[in-house]
Amino acid sequence: MPPNPVRLAARAVIVHDARLLLVNAWPKGRSTLLCAPGGGVEPGASLPDNLAREVHEETGLRVDVMAPCLVNEFHDPRSGFHQVEVFFRCTIIGGSRISADWQDPENIVTHHIWATQxxxxxxxxxxxxxxxVAFADADALSYDPLETIVM
Known part of the structure; x- marks a missing residue:
């Protein structure tokens, strides 16, 4: 059996009023795991364009995508899933309020948290x-080596 291809994803580091935006990472509450909004990239669009689309789908927010700040990769040894994520600092365009009735079209993201450090x-x-990374003032790019995903 050939190995699964590595999936590429883009994620948003959105800090607003000293709070980081996090979303649930598993549909139907299968886990308490949270992550930054974003997701898999579609061919033919840039990472920033993919990210702006994903953030809007998951939250209804519009963002301006800035510089990358973190590259992370993780895998699930049981399934062979391996993902490389590029995190970008983002600023909100317009309001930061996420409507209580906002629905992710893929029904994966069902709740949002604005978390302080x-x-x-x-x-x-x-x-x-x-x-x-989110609460650092530095503009440096960080790398997280391969870690095992945990639910």
């Missing part, structure tokens, strides 16, 4: 370095 200590999120 202090809140992050009590949350289950991936990648492990997300809070450090």
């Amino acid at each position: 202090e809140d992050m200590a009590g949350l289950h999120f991936k990648p492990s370095s997300l809070a450090q």
